[in-house]
Amino acid sequence: MICTGSGCVSNGAFRIKEAFQKELRKRNLQDEIQIVTTGCNGFCGNGPIVSIQPDGIFYQIRTENVIPHLVEEHFLKGRPVQELIYTPPVKKETVPNINDISFFGKQRLIALANRGVINSEEIDEYIARDGYRALAKVLTQMTPSEIIEEIKASGLRVWVGAALPTEKKWEICRNQPGSEKYIICNADEGDPGAFMDRSIVESDPHSVIEGMLIGARAIGAQHGFIYIRNEYPLALKILMCAIVQAEAYGLLGEDILGTGFNFTLSVARGAGAFVCGEETSLINSLMGRLPQPQVKPPFPAQSGYNGKPTNINNVETWANVPRIIDLGADWFASIGTESSKGTKVFSLVGKVNNTGLVEVPMGISLREIIYDIGGGIPDGKKFKAVQTGGPSGGCIPESMIDIKVDYESLTKAGCIMGSGGMIIMDEDTCMVEVARYFLAFTQEESCGKCVPCRIGTKRMLERLTTICEGEGEEEDIDFLEEIALSIKDSSLCQLGQTAPNPVLTTLRYFRDEYKAHIEEKRCPAGVCKALIRYEIIPDNCVGCGACKRVCPSDAITGEKKEIHLIHQDKCIKCGMCYITCRYDAIQVV
Amino acid sequence: MKLKLEDLDKIRQRMKATTILREGAGRVKVTVHMGTCGIASGARDILSTFKKYIEESDAKDIIITTSACAGLCSCEPMATVELRDEPPVKYIDLSVKKVARIFNEHVMGGKIVKEFALAIGSERIS
Numbered sequence: 028m029i030c031t032g033s034g035c036v037s038n039g040a041f042r043i044k045e046a047f048q049k050e051l052r053k054r055n056l057q058d059e060i061q062i063v064t065t066g067c068n069g070f071c072g073n074g075p076i077v078s079i080q081p082d083g084i085f086y087q088i089r090t091e092n093v094i095p096h097l098v099e100e101h102f103l104k105g106r107p108v109q110e111l112i113y114t115p116p117v118k119k120e121t122v123p124n125i126n127d128i129s130f131f132g133k134q135r136l137i138a139l140a141n142r143g144v145i146n147s148e149e150i151d152e153y154i155a156r157d158g159y160r161a162l163a164k165v166l167t168q169m170t171p172s173e174i175i176e177e178i179k180a181s182g183l184r185v186w187v188g189a190a191l192p193t194e195k196k197w198e199i200c201r202n203q204p205g206s207e208k209y210i211i212c213n214a215d216e217g218d219p220g221a222f223m224d225r226s227i228v229e230s231d232p233h234s235v236i237e238g239m240l241i242g243a244r245a246i247g248a249q250h251g252f253i254y255i256r257n258e259y260p261l262a263l264k265i266l267m268c269a270i271v272q273a274e275a276y277g278l279l280g281e282d283i284l285g286t287g288f289n290f291t292l293s294v295a296r297g298a299g300a301f302v303c304g305e306e307t308s309l310i311n312s313l314m315g316r317l318p319q320p321q322v323k324p325p326f327p328a329q330s331g332y333n334g335k336p337t338n339i340n341n342v343e344t345w346a347n348v349p350r351i352i353d354l355g356a357d358w359f360a361s362i363g364t365e366s367s368k369g370t371k372v373f374s375l376v377g378k379v380n381n382t383g384l385v386e387v388p389m390g391i392s393l394r395e396i397i398y399d400i401g402g403g404i405p406d407g408k409k410f411k412a413v414q415t416g417g418p419s420g421g422c423i424p425e426s427m428i429d430i431k432v433d434y435e436s437l438t439k440a441g442c443i444m445g446s447g448g449m450i451i452m453d454e455d456t457c458m459v460e461v462a463r464y465f466l467a468f469t470q471e472e473s474c475g476k477c478v479p480c481r482i483g484t485k486r487m488l489e490r491l492t493t494i495c496e497g498e499g500e501e502e503d504i505d506f507l508e509e510i511a512l513s514i515k516d517s518s519l520c521q522l523g524q525t526a527p528n529p530v531l532t533t534l535r536y537f538r539d540e541y542k543a544h545i546e547e548k549r550c551p552a553g554v555c556k557a558l559i560r561y562e563i564i565p566d567n568c569v570g571c572g573a574c575k576r577v578c579p580s581d582a583i584t585g586e587k588k589e590i591h592l593i594h595q596d597k598c599i600k601c602g603m604c605y606i607t608c609r610y611d612a613i614q615v616v
Numbered sequence: 617m618k619l620k621l622e623d624l625d626k627i628r629q630r631m632k633a634t635t636i637l638r639e640g641a642g643r644v645k646v647t648v649h650m651g652t653c654g655i656a657s658g659a660r661d662i663l664s665t666f667k668k669y670i671e672e673s674d675a676k677d678i679i680i681t682t683s684a685c686a687g688l689c690s691c692e693p694m695a696t697v698e699l700r701d702e703p704p705v706k707y708i709d710l711s712v713k714k715v716a717r718i719f720n721e722h723v724m725g726g727k728i729v730k731e732f733a734l735a736i737g738s739e740r741i742s
Contacts (some may be wrong), residue, residue: 043640104645117724119719121730122705122733122735122736123736124735125706125734125735125737126734126737126739127735128734130687130688131687131688131735132740134687134739135740136739136741138738139687140741142739143649143739144738146647146683147683151627151630151631152631154627155627157628159624160624163621177662222652222653225652226651226652226684228725229650230683259652261651261652261655263686275617275619276618276619277618277619281617284624285620285621301722310708327707348689380690381688381690381691382689383685383687383690384687384689386684573640583664
């Protein structure tokens, strides 16, 4: 039905009609398809409008040149031509409310409540947003055991290792004999792709300091350390500034707020060794010793810094403490799931549209994090897996995207929550290569104290590298599994115990990819260089020569406007031609 | 100055006056997000450009301040413009050129530059 209202006619509706008639005759469709002219449709500004019935599709046809294509696609192949379909103009967009944007709306801020709102170098701005109110409360209205009770009631857990309840660690430390006790804030964030601690310290350093003050009061510690990596210059600067300002206000030092409570805080800068994230190594480093873990027990809560009872918590835990005291344990416990309370901060990175720092209630599904908050996968690619917990964590495949994010579900999936790195991977990611990458990291960061971790990870890495290079053998998978389990069982500290996790989870969920590498000498994602070849698809190649020009090894030949050829003996598989080609004429096989 | 318990409340009251732009302390507050992510994508230039325009305009009622990461690192540099009695507006993917328009149209003219704005309002807190 062609609109022949005067608006469409002046836009050339009759020319369109003639072109249709001609094209239909040419294709011998004139008996099947009837052309009807109609009165004004009311979309005069966008005409000529053609509606196809009974399909009910409105086309907006500006020129008769598109008619042959339209007839062929729509009438012969039955595919509506998307780019010609009329879309009514949407109302001029207004700026949405921030909480209607799912990136922000699905988040729940506790540790990050002040992010982007306060100037972190102004203590007054923190105080203005009820900062140090919780400290005033514990110093005037609560006994240390009441503080511990409140934290217990909140259900706040430590999300690394065995996810102990926070107050357990506090209580053990508090109940140790002696009066010299220490607390430490672990800000030695070493996972690739993780920046939660850094961002919390940068946005809201006083929440960490206040949390530590409350912890110190509960535990009976007089001095605290913040162990932060020197690679975080801005976080370090902001932290130092915060401590100076807190000291000037007498919020650190002697007789805090006139209540007789004393606590001092100092900053220790870490040199960036991953193993220092492990508490006994961190304490060793703090004492100027080699950063190597120690056999537990004794636990740091019994014998830590200088052999004295020491409590360690990470940045996020400390930052949660003032809010729990201020707003109450019941409020905190109402957020999250039965077993995992409160929120978790994740750094969302990798192949996802909105990368950034997100704080979500426990129990949210991975799908909500990746699609609603993260905005999905860029370039219309397919989601493949998500890696949580950094090098100590594991990969969760697409089939499990609806699992709830809490400690128990992630552990069941072979993953860990850990400090909160979350790396999204798309279909172009080779899972064997991912496992190899993480193992290369842990292998390099192994402190070397215990044999399983020092040598075991090395042997695993060698075997994985062989597989990626196309030299893998059938027994490699069994070998990897066996050695992984023994490293897990026999390593001294968490670094070794969790190092095989990326391999174990990829073997569990992506075993077919390992098999393709080993048996078919093929990398399904097209990543492992030894197993791929770049080839030109002759049908698509227009001979523009763009690939030839960018090839650094002169591996492409071909005359202008003729089909080009990649010489495999010269190709170094850099992928430049693949990125450059605008005609989809190069494929990875 | 060593604080006493009651001083915390005093600071709170005093700061409410300045940070929330009430009681005539300022007409506009511009916050440039200067976390590591922001600085890495050029927030320093954004801050200095805002400062330059404020100086040139000789306006005394514009508060310029900084804050850390606003969460959406992939859209840095970001800035928040808040007019008195209006919800804050977050601008994303800023450039020096965009700052010129935001300053003229929003900070001085009071009209949101819709093309560059991501959202209005404050994030829900707990």
